[in-house]
Amino acid sequence: MSVANKKTKLKSLQRRGSYLAHAANQIQFLEKDHLQGERFSEKLKSQGLFPLTPTKLEILQLNLGYMCDLTCEHCHVDAGPDRKEIMTKETLDQILRVVDQSQVSTVDLTGGAPEMNPHFLWLVEELSDRNVKTIIRSNLTILVSNKKFRTYPDFFKKHRVEVIASLPCYTQENVDKQRGSGVFNKSIEALKLFNSLGYGVEGTGLSLHLVYNPGGAGLPPDQTQLEQDYKVRLKEDWGLVFNHLYTITNLPISRYLDFLLAAGKYEAYMSTLIESFNPLAAEKVMCRNTLSIDWEGYMYDCDFNQMLQLKVANKQQHVKDFQVQTINQRSIVLGQHCYGCTAGAGSSCQGSLA
Numbered sequence: 001m002s003v004a005n006k007k008t009k010l011k012s013l014q015r016r017g018s019y020l021a022h023a024a025n026q027i028q029f030l031e032k033d034h035l036q037g038e039r040f041s042e043k044l045k046s047q048g049l050f051p052l053t054p055t056k057l058e059i060l061q062l063n064l065g066y067m068c069d070l071t072c073e074h075c076h077v078d079a080g081p082d083r084k085e086i087m088t089k090e091t092l093d094q095i096l097r098v099v100d101q102s103q104v105s106t107v108d109l110t111g112g113a114p115e116m117n118p119h120f121l122w123l124v125e126e127l128s129d130r131n132v133k134t135i136i137r138s139n140l141t142i143l144v145s146n147k148k149f150r151t152y153p154d155f156f157k158k159h160r161v162e163v164i165a166s167l168p169c170y171t172q173e174n175v176d177k178q179r180g181s182g183v184f185n186k187s188i189e190a191l192k193l194f195n196s197l198g199y200g201v202e203g204t205g206l207s208l209h210l211v212y213n214p215g216g217a218g219l220p221p222d223q224t225q226l227e228q229d230y231k232v233r234l235k236e237d238w239g240l241v242f243n244h245l246y247t248i249t250n251l252p253i254s255r256y257l258d259f260l261l262a263a264g265k266y267e268a269y270m271s272t273l274i275e276s277f278n279p280l281a282a283e284k285v286m287c288r289n290t291l292s293i294d295w296e297g298y299m300y301d302c303d304f305n306q307m308l309q310l311k312v313a314n315k316q317q318h319v320k321d322f323q324v325q326t327i328n329q330r331s332i333v334l335g336q337h338c339y340g341c342t343a344g345a346g347s348s349c350q351g352s353l354a
């Protein structure tokens with residue numbers, strides 16, 4: 001069992017040779033936990049929500065690779081500078097054919113740090129030509145740490161890309177603790193750059209949203225109230241503005257699972273998620289209108305299922321064989337980790353759900 005100690009803290013689970021680097025071992029752990037509470041699928045059955053089926057495919061979320069300049073403690077991707085998995089141009093060409101065929105309205109780019117994919121700029125231009133809404137999930141630091149990426153915010157503006165940026169607190173202490181020393185100051189520098197271009201500024205139509213996830217082993221606080229707190233603190237302390245704050249629950253996957261186990265908080269956290277089940281959130285989970293695609297082109301119901309290697313429950317699992325009808329008719333693959341999306345106010349890549 002891997003324990004996050006000081007010596008190994010800045011490496012991915014994969015580089016540490018951790019037992020939890022393997023999806024099958026994580027699943028074994030998570031599914032054993034059902035002894036503590038009802039299985040997620042049973043819970044949905046009791047609400048008349050099983051099998052969970054898609055509504056209509058609206059969002060393609062592309063994981064452009066697991067490489068990242070940071071190694072955050074809670075990363076469910078197990079991303080980091082030592083991860084080399086990167087989506088190829090061939091796979092991106094296959095995905096663009098899906099964009100054309102499926103008429104999705106939004107393509108959401110994530111990673112790792114998606115900016116580090118060598119085909120990133122080309123991809124954004126291709127999406128812009130197709131008039132689909134493009135979202136970039138940026139960790140902010142990548143944009144100011146390396147000269148190569150400093151021009152990217154201007155490029156985002158040119159293509160009207162929506163920016164969703166991680167900032168798990170408005171204090172330096174909490175951000176640096178979760179994401180690494182110096183991350184807070186670099187994040188503020190990048191946010192200032194975005195504001196100077198009009199991002200987050202009312203009336204410009206340039207969207208800049210922030211993402212909060214809890215530092216410890218609890219659920220996020222009320223999203224509306226926390227957004228207000230962020231707005232006041234970032235304005236007063238740094239003169240910064242942004243549009244919305246998305247609160248996201250940490251799912252017990254990968255490095256967050258490792259964190260919970262090392263802290264002896266895994267069972268208590270799972271109990272909290274299970275006891276806080278909210279049927280209103282369950283109806284709106286993001287896998288119903290989103291499809292996640294990994295760096296090799298395999299399809300998943302969401303980024304979390306991707307990290308657990310739970311591919312879509314279809315005969316065709318690779319994007320080269322994509323058919324919109326079969327994707328819209330699939331049953332969503334569920335597990336105990338799904339309680340993370342339905343606890344309290346619910347959680348998705350667009351924040352709370354209920």
Ligand code: SF4
Pocket residue numbers: 068069070071072074075076077078079080111112113139166179
């Ligand atoms: S949480 Fe985001 S920024 Fe941090 S290591 Fe993971 S992918 Fe990179």
Ligand code: SF4
Pocket residue numbers: 285286287288301302303304305332333334335337338341
């Ligand atoms: S973890 Fe994925 S599959 Fe499960 S409820 Fe959440 S979004 Fe849906």
